[in-house]
Amino acid sequence: MKVLVLGSGVIGVASAYYLAKAGHEVTVVDRQPAPALETSYANAGEVSPGYSAPWAGPGVPVKAVKWLLMKHGPLVVRPRLDPAMWIWMAQMLANCTSARYAVNKARMVRLAEYSRDLLRALRAETGISYDERSRGTLQLFREAAQLEATAKDAAILAESGVPHEVLDVEGCIRAEPALARVREKFVGGFRLPDDETGDCHLFTQKLAALCADMGVVFRQGVNIKALSVEGGRLAGASTDAGFLTADAYVLALGSFSPLLLRPLGLSIPVYPVKGYSITAPIIDEAAAPVSTVMDETYKVAITRLGDRIRVGGTAEVCGYDMTLRPARRATLDHSVGDLFPDGGDLTKASFWCGLRPMTPDGTPVIGPTRLSNLYLNTGHGTLGWTMACGSGRVIADIISGRKADIETADLAMSRYG
Ligand SMILES: Cc1cc2nc3c(=O)[nH]c(=O)nc-3n(C[C@H](O)[C@H](O)[C@H](O)COP(=O)(O)OP(=O)(O)OC[C@H]3O[C@@H](n4cnc5c(N)ncnc54)[C@H](O)[C@@H]3O)c2cc1C
Structure with a gap:
């Protein structure tokens, strides 16, 4: 499946990695010249499930x-x-x-512990x-x-x-x-x-390089202006590099996520x-x-x-x-x-x-939306570095139609009613 990941912060790049591992054809698009130049750039460096x-x-x-x-x-x-x-x-x-x-x-x-375990496995593997x-x-x-x-x-x-x-x-x-x-x-x-502990920016850049080796295409320096809907599905993303389309979309735009969702009538409290x-x-x-x-x-x-x-x-x-x-x-x-x-x-x-x-409940928003091919991976608040690998793996499993290793129903936006 062709998947377009919107955002190359630690969450978007971790999503791209696990999607590529699951065999998808992945493109990542971001307005910055390189991955992890916004919130994932200089955080406090804690990978802290216990906290x-x-x-x-x-x-x-x-x-x-x-x-x-x-x-x-x-x-x-x-x-x-x-x-x-x-x-x-x-x-x-x-x-x-x-x-x-x-x-x-x-x-x-639950998500943070899972994520830390995946991070350890990723280190051992790569x-x-x-x-x-x-x-x-x-x-x-x-x-x-x-x-x-x-x-x-x-x-x-x-x-x-x-x-x-x-x-x-x-x-x-x-x-x-x-x-x-x-x-x-x-x-x-x-x-x-x-x-x-560890440097989130360094991690994201190195993971992006591993993704590129796996065939993931990074389109950096591209601003996403709007998303379009057609027949209950996302039709594509209008960007300053043209209209980008895919079979499925992962929205991982950090704090800017609600701004692009709002015109679609999708509201998340991020x-x-x-x-x-x-x-x-x-x-x-x-x-x-x-x-x-x-x-x-x-x-x-x-x-x-x-x-x-x-x-x-x-x-x-x-x-x-x-x-x-x-x-x-x-x-x-x-x-x-x-x-x-x-x-x-x-x-x-x-x-x-x-x-x-x-988010007001501290939990990120990960999972499907009412648009059948749009998935969210956002709202990680104080713990996006801690939860990145787990969130990336969970969204890849959901998109691939596989049962995730942890319970995910209560992570989706549907929990807000
Ligand atoms: C001071 C501070 C300390 C922190 N300490 C920790 C910590 O110790 N441990 C921890 O786990 N977490 C920590 N965090 C939280 C963590 O940094 C975030 O949760 C995480 O970086 C969020 O990642 P993200 O990929 O969702 O967002 P981002 O890294 O912001 O990525 C979103 C991407 O979307 C792109 N984008 C947005 N809008 C558009 C658009 N319209 N067009 C194109 N691209 C767009 C941006 O360029 C950006 O690259 C801290 C945060 C801060 C601020």
Whole structure:
């Protein structure tokens, strides 16, 4: 079958890989000159099934007010006259119950665990390398209340059989020796030993090269302007390189996915939530993290990527605005400067932002639509790197008419009614 994948972020490229493996004739189209130049470019680098959880949870509305008022707070809302923004925020609130949280988290962990296993298999099969490490991730708590609040997550992880450890200060230092220098700054941590780390941009580019070897055609630098429907099917995509057609289509346009679906009468609650990162060269190995340390107070992830430290975080609800705001960088500088003061050279750091394609229930939208040949693979929010291989494989299985290895019915857009 001829399949056109719209989008060459990590999700589009992973979809293309598994579709090509399943024997399809695949073309990928994207407006950027190369794969992974938008949200998949400089994320925090965590492949973290254990940390897979929706942002919407019990107690979050109260915490959100605190975060909005905090210096270096992890959340900023810039209200706009955009109905999609307000509807999405109302849907987030509706997901802040214990019952919804448990359903959403279990669903996310299922996909993320599957995805991490596929990533390992892909490494073994292809030898792909991307500054990866398999040394777990550590959520670091500065306050005792944060440590106590992990009990619920621990229970869900235990049910799903995901290994995890609650650590005291010494335990955290055993996992991340550089933290010995700042032991007075934290009270404990929660470690997920099976989590991994790696550079998503590097991975996507190398996977795209493997795809090209398998015959996948990449049409980079092509803007998709609109999609056309005929007789309950997608007829093709109007682009600035002409009208592109295929037997089936996978829409993987990240935060921009709802914009092309809306004129077709298809509505998915995916909204952009801006995040920022800095990437600094390591100047002292012993003072740098060995894996990811998630500074829970500021919701900032500090990750070792080869000879660099990547620091990512903050959630700015501001529509499609890509302004790089110095105040947001100050939060990242503050967190890494506090926990790993001598690890990296912040004066040489690069500064970046990207739009997380967020759903209100944290779960991506993967599966069929009411148009018989249009499939979605989008809405991966905070965890697109973690969930990429699993999402790509699931969409390839669905399009190929094969039963997927994990349950997929509750990942499709039909869950929104
Ligand atoms: C600060 C930050 C930290 C993060 N940290 C992590 C992390 O540690 N772990 C993790 O798992 N995830 C993380 N994420 C989330 C992860 O980066 C995203 O979920 C993932 O990159 C989304 O991939 P995507 O392929 O869906 O979107 P994108 O990478 O944005 O790809 C979409 C593609 O569609 C193309 N496109 C859009 N519109 C058009 C059009 N009209 N015509 C042609 N092409 C178009 C774009 O050019 C782009 O290449 C983080 C995100 C941010 C912002």
